Amino acid sequence: MDFYLTALLQGLCYAGIAYGIYISMKIFNIPDITTDGSYALGGVVTGALLTHNEPGYIILPAVVLAGALAGALTGFIHTKLKINALLAGILVMTALYSVNLTILGRSNVPLLTMPTLFTSIVVTTNVNQNSLFILLAFVALVTIIIGYLLKTDFGIAMRATGNSEPMIRALGVNTDRMKIIGLAIANALTALSGYLIAQQQGFADISMGIGIVIVGLGSVIIAETVINWLQITSVWLSLLLVLAGAIIFQFVLAFTLSIGVDANLLKLITAIFVLIIVGLPRLTTRSE
Template sequence: MDLVIATVSQGLLWALLAIGVYLTFRVLDIADLTVEGSFPLGAATAATLIVAGSHPLVAIVAACVAGMLAGVVTGILCTKFKIPALLAGILTMIALYSVNLRIMGKANLPLLQQDTIFTIWNLGMDKMMTTLVIGAVIVLVVALLNYWFFGTELGTAVRATGFNPHMIRANGINTDNMVVLGLLLSNGLVAISGALVAQSNGFADVGMGVGTIVIGLASVIIGEVLFGTRSFKNCLISVILGSIVYRAVIAIVLQMGMPPNDLKLFTAILVALALSMPLLQARWNKIRKGGR
C-alpha cells in the first residue's frame, strides 16, 4: 500500500509537467524542449526562495512566473525571430542551465530542515499521504482552470492556432501572440511541477530536467492510448491518469529488478512503442481482415 500511495502521489506531481507538455505537443502542435530547462528552473527558484526564508507557496508562485518567462523567451525566438520552434526550445533550454546555476549558486541545493508545502500542510498525516492529498488538490485546481480557460474565446483561439493557423489568421487573430501565450502557460505548469517535485524530494538539482520531455510525452501518449481523446476534458483526465500509469510502470519494472540507470532507455522505448501503436494496430487489423 505504501508503494501504491507513493507511486500515485509522484504521478500527480509530475502530471503538471504532462499537462504542460500536452499543451505544446497536442494543442499548439509544437515540439517544445524548453521544458528540460523550465522544470529545473522551477525547482531552483522554489528551493532558493525556501532556503532564503520565503513561504513555500510563495516559492511555487515565483517558480511559475519564472517558467512563464522562459516560455515567453522561446515564444519570442520562435515568432519574432522566426527561429524554428524545436531550435528555439533548445536554445532556451541551454541558456537556462546557466541561469539555474546562477539562481542556486551551485549544482545541488538541499532542503534539509526546511519547511516545504508538504510539511506545513501535513494535516496530521505522514509524508506520502500528505503528498498524495496536496498533489491531488493542486492537479484538480490546475485541470479545472485549464478546462475553463480553453473554453473561453481566448483559449479557443490558442487551440485553433495549433489546429489550423491559416484559418485563425483569416479571422483576424494574431497567431504569434497565441503561440507565445501557449508556451507561457505550458512552461508555467512545468515549473510548478519542478517546484513541487523539488519540495517532495528534498532538493533541487541543475540536472533534474534531463529527460523530462520524454517523461511528459510518455504520460501524454500512454494516457491517450489507454483512456482516449474524445474531448478536451477527456484529454486532460487522460494525461493526468497517464502520468500516474507511467509512474506505476516505472515502479513495477524497478521492483522486477531493472537497474535505475536503464530507466531513460526504457522510457524512450515505451514512448516509441506508444507513438507507433496506431500504426501497429492498423496493420494488425489489416492482417486480420486479410486472414478472413
Template sequence: MSFYLTALLQGLCFSGIALGIYISMKIFNIPDITTDGSYTLGGVVTAILLTRHVSGYLILPAVFVAGGVAGAITGLIHTKLKMNALLAGILVMYGLYSINLTLMGRSNLPLVGTSSIFSSWAWLNDFSQNTGVILLFFVIIMTFLIGYLLKTDFGLAMRATGNSESMIRALGVNTERMKIIGLALANGLTAISGYLITQFQGFADISMGIGIVIVGLGSVIIAETLINWLHITSVWVSLILVLTGAVIFQLVLALTLSIGVDANLLKLVTAVFVLLIVSLPRLNLIKE
C-alpha cells in the first residue's frame, strides 16, 4: 500500500510539469523540450538554497523565476531568431545541463541536515499523510491560479494565440510576447515540480530531468483522451483532468513495478503506455 501511496505523492509532485506541458502544448501548440532542463534547474536551486538554510517560502519564488527565465529564453530564441520551437527548447535544455552542473559543483547534492516544507509544516503526525496534505495545498493553489489566469482577458488572449494566431494578431495582440510569457509560465511551473520532488526525495541530481518531459506529456495525453471522451469544455475541469492524468501515470508505473516487471524496462513500459493512450482515440475513429 505504501508503494502506491508513494506513487500518488510523486504524481502530485509532478502536477507542475503536467500544467506546464498543458500550457505549452495544448494552449500554444509548442513542443517545448526546455522542460527537462527547467525541472532540474528547479531542483538544483532548491537544493542549493536549502543547504544554505534559506526559508522554503523564499526558495519557491526564486525557483519559479529561474524556471521562468529559462522558458523566456526559449521563447526569445523561437520568436526573435525565428528558430523552430523544438530546436530552441533543445538548445536551452542542453545549455541548462552545464549551468545546473556548475551551480551544484557536482552531479548529486543531498539534503542532509536540512529542513524541507514537508518537515517544517508538520500538520499531521503521519509523515506521508502530512506530505499529501501539503502537496494537495500546492496543487489546489496552482490549479486555482492557472484556471483564474486562463479565464481573464489576458488568458483568453493566450488561448487565442494558440488557436488562431493570425486572427488575434489582427486584433492588435503581440503574439510573440504572448508566446514568451506562456513558455516562461510553463517552465516556471515545471521548476516548481523540481522544487517539490527534490524535497520529497531528499536530493537533487543532474540527471533527474532526463526524459521527464514524457511524464508531463503522458499526463496531458491521458487528460486529453478523457476530455475528448467526456466532451469537456470547461477550463477548470480540463485542468483537474490534467492533474488526474499525472497521478494516473505514476500509479500505472507503480503497478508495473509491483507485478514484477524489471525496473530496467520501466522507460520502455512508459513509452508503450503513452503510445497506447495516444492510439486509443484514433483506433475508435478507425472502427467508426
C-alpha cells in the first residue's frame, strides 16, 4: 500500500511536467526536450534557496521564473534563429546542466532538515496525508490557472497557433511570440514539478531530470488515448485527464515494484510501458 500512496504523491508532483508536455507537444506541436533541464532547474533553485534560508514566497516565484526563462530561450532559438525545435531544446537542456551545477555548487544537496513546503504547512500529523492534502490543493490551483488561461482570448490564440499557424498569422497574431510564451509557460510548469519533488523526496540533484521527459510524455499519451476515444473537446476535462495520466503512470511503476521487479530496471520498464501505450493504438488501428 505504501507503494501506491507514494505513487499518488509522485503523480501529483509530476502534474506540472504533464501539463508542460501537454502545452508544448499537444497544443504547439513542438517536441521540447528542455523538460529534462528545466525540471532539474526547478529542483536545483529550490535546493539552493532553501539552503540559504529563503522564505517560500521567494522560492516559488524564483522557480517559476527560472523555468520560464529556460523555455523562452528554447523558443527564441527555435523561432528567431530558425533552429529545429528538437535541437533547440537539446542545446538549452545541455547548457542547463552547467547552469544547475553552478547554482547548486555541488552535484547533490540534502534537504531533509530544511523547512520545506510540506513541513511549513501542517494539516494533519500524518506526514503522508499532510503531503497529500498540500499537493491536492497546490495541483488544483495550478490546474485552475492553466485551464482559465487556455479559455481566455490569449489561450485560444495559443491553441490556434498549434492547430493552424498560417491562419492565425493571417489574423495578425505574432506566432513566434506565442511559441516563445507557450514554451516559457510549459517549462515554468515543469520547473514546478522539480520544486515539489525536491521537497517531497528531501534532496536536490543536478541529474534528477535525466529521462524525466518520458514521464510527462507517457502521462500525456495516456490522456490523449482517452481524449481521442471519447472525442473530448473540453479544455478542463482534458487537463483533468492529463493529471489522471500522470497518476496512472506512477501507479503502473508502483505495481511493477510491488511485484518484485528490480528497481534497477525501472527506467527500462518505463520506456517499454510508454512504447506500449504509443504503439498499441496504432497496431489496433492497422489490424482493423
